[in-house]
Amino acid sequence: MHSKAYSIIEATKKLERYCAYQDRCHKEVIDKLKGMRMIPEAIDQIVIHLIQKNYLNEERFAKSFARGKFNIKKWGKNRIINELKLRQISRFNIATALKEIDTQTYDDTLDVLAKKRLAQLTESDIQKKRKKLADYLLYRGWESDLVYRKLRELIPNT
Structure with a gap:
């Protein structure tokens, strides 16, 4: 099985679409780039670009994740916290996200x-x-x- 080699520009465009479709956390983006066999320097460059252009925003991700899992799946705060921790979201952003729940x-x-x-x-x-x-x-x-x-x-x- 041959996997396509991506240039930084192609990978950046692909990840812009990936992040525009729904909010992503840094871990998902990095895992996706690793899956595309990008080198660490390219991954760093693309992640920085996505953050600067506001495609990638961990606080926004954490808030929409918490709202979605609570409203749709009826998860309690412990499950939301654990799932956000698995995605390597900071304590600060987890606390901010939980404030989204009335x-x-x-x-x-x-x-x-x-x-x-x-x-x-x-x-x-x-x-x-x-x-x-x-x-x-x-x-x-x-x-x-x-x-x-x-x-x-x-x-x-x-």
Whole structure:
């Protein structure tokens, strides 16, 4: 299998389109350039160009990532934080991104998600039902204190 050799100009144009299509983080761009077999000096030059021309902006990426994963996938803050860390986003940008999520909307979303999941559970054993609901919400990245408060509200100890 032959992979195409790219000039810096071709690679830059390709990455401009890649970044214009949707916000990307530095790691995705660097991985893409490595996949195009670009040398480190060329990668640095292209990344600098993309930042200067505002194709690449980690803060903007982090904000749109957090908004999207919360609004569309209903992820909690822990899952969003972990996914941003995997993409090597700075603590500062992660904190900024989480401010995009309105506190009231966050609480309301947890409530809707928990009630919807609870309605789907057919488990008759109360403890097992609580565990299944907790596992589901924790996996989606909701903070444990919020999850356990919601469990006490929705499935009180009888």
